[in-house]
Amino acid sequence: QKDFQFVMVLQIADKDYDFSDLKNTLGKHTQYIVDDTGEIAQQCGVYSTPQAVILNTKNQLYYRGNYNRARYCTDKKTNYAQMAMDSLLAQKPPPNFGLLATKAYGCELPQEQFEYENQ
Numbered sequence: 746q747k748d749f750q751f752v753m754v755l756q757i758a759d760k761d762y763d764f765s766d767l768k769n770t771l772g773k774h775t776q777y778i779v780d781d782t783g784e785i786a787q788q789c790g791v792y793s794t795p796q797a798v799i800l801n802t803k804n805q806l807y808y809r810g811n812y813n814r815a816r817y818c819t820d821k822k823t824n825y826a827q828m829a830m831d832s833l834l835a836q837k838p839p840p841n842f843g844l845l846a847t848k849a850y851g852c853e854l855p856q857e858q859f860e861y862e863n864q
């Protein structure tokens with residue numbers, strides 16, 4: 746029995762994108778949602794990718810931030826998303842990792858998308 750559900754949310758605006766390679770890369774059991782309008786990202790407060798978003802069983806935001814200290818960091822002491830998931834599964838409050846965990850360092854989402862939605 747799984748204690749959580751993992752779903753990837755992909756920011757792919759190209760409606761003609763060929764997902765066959767992606768399915769092969771991710772594996773047949775990995776679930777994903779295509780957020781071509783950016784609605785899910787906006788609801789979760791994600792303005793840059795990649796970021797992890799962890800929701801509790803009531804669909805309330807538990808953690809939003811970086812997976813780890815750096816893009817390719819393998820130091821388990823700064824594996825923020827994993828530590829947040831462990832805390833949630835242990836029914837503890839979300840950890841406070843500080844700025845390194847919450848300041849996005851990835852690729853920004855298209856600005857025109859947010860300008861259009863906020864008009």
